[in-house]
Amino acid sequence: MSKLTRDAFGDWIVVRKVGQGAAGQVWAVRRHGTNATLKAAFADSDPARRSLAREAFVLSRLKHPNIPRVLEWNVRTGILVMTPAPSETYGDLLRSARLWDIPLSKRLSDLRAIAETLDTLHEQGIIHGDLKPAHITTADPPVLIDFGVARSADMPDPPEPDAGAAALSAAAGHPAGAGARQLRFRHHGL
Numbered sequence: 001m002s003k004l005t006r007d008a009f010g011d012w013i014v015v016r017k018v019g020q021g022a023a024g025q026v027w028a029v030r031r032h033g034t035n036a037t038l039k040a041a042f043a044d045s046d047p048a049r050r051s052l053a054r055e056a057f058v059l060s061r062l063k064h065p066n067i068p069r070v071l072e073w074n075v076r077t078g079i080l081v082m083t084p085a086p087s088e089t090y091g092d093l094l095r096s097a098r099l100w101d102i103p104l105s106k107r108l109s110d111l112r113a114i115a116e117t118l119d120t121l122h123e124q125g126i127i128h129g130d131l132k133p134a135h136i137t138t139a140d141p142p143v144l145i146d147f148g149v150a151r152s153a154d155m156p157d158p159p160e161p162d163a164g165a166a167a168l169s170a171a172a173g174h175p176a177g178a179g180a181r182q183l184r185f186r187h188h189g190l
Helices: 046-060 090-095 104-123 163-169 180-187
Strands: 013-020 024-031 034-041 070-074 079-082
Touching: 013 034, 034 046, 046 070, 046 079
Parallel strands: none
Antiparallel strands: 013 024, 024 034, 034 079, 070 079
């Protein structure tokens, strides 16, 4: 999104920018006392819009305490609004060498919760595709975020990939970090 305007976010008020990735920007927003997380795809990027549409499609079908819930999304404007996810992740803790400040019992509990979340996703035919510390919040309970490269057994095929789409998904689901179920999905073309 090269130019951000009030119209781009509708009546959501920007509280602060949370981050930026290959596909767009993430904002903490508020509307009528409701806090949320807003993802905005770069306006000039079809791969970014496809990634956002994929994420909205997958998330809109899920209800789980460790997964953001879709509040609204608009393919035309490239906006996805979800329940708020705390901005601090395990990736942040690793980069700042603060991981050891979190009690071992909390880290193990979070790991168990995310493993159970992944198991639930896999039972529904969904793979996250980009599991890493930066996509697990330190909230209680932890939240698995960024479903931009997620795949579902019943998801319509995305448009033909171009160079930009390949770049967005190149690192997703590397075999060295893939679980057995993810490898089985890959074997079946998902």
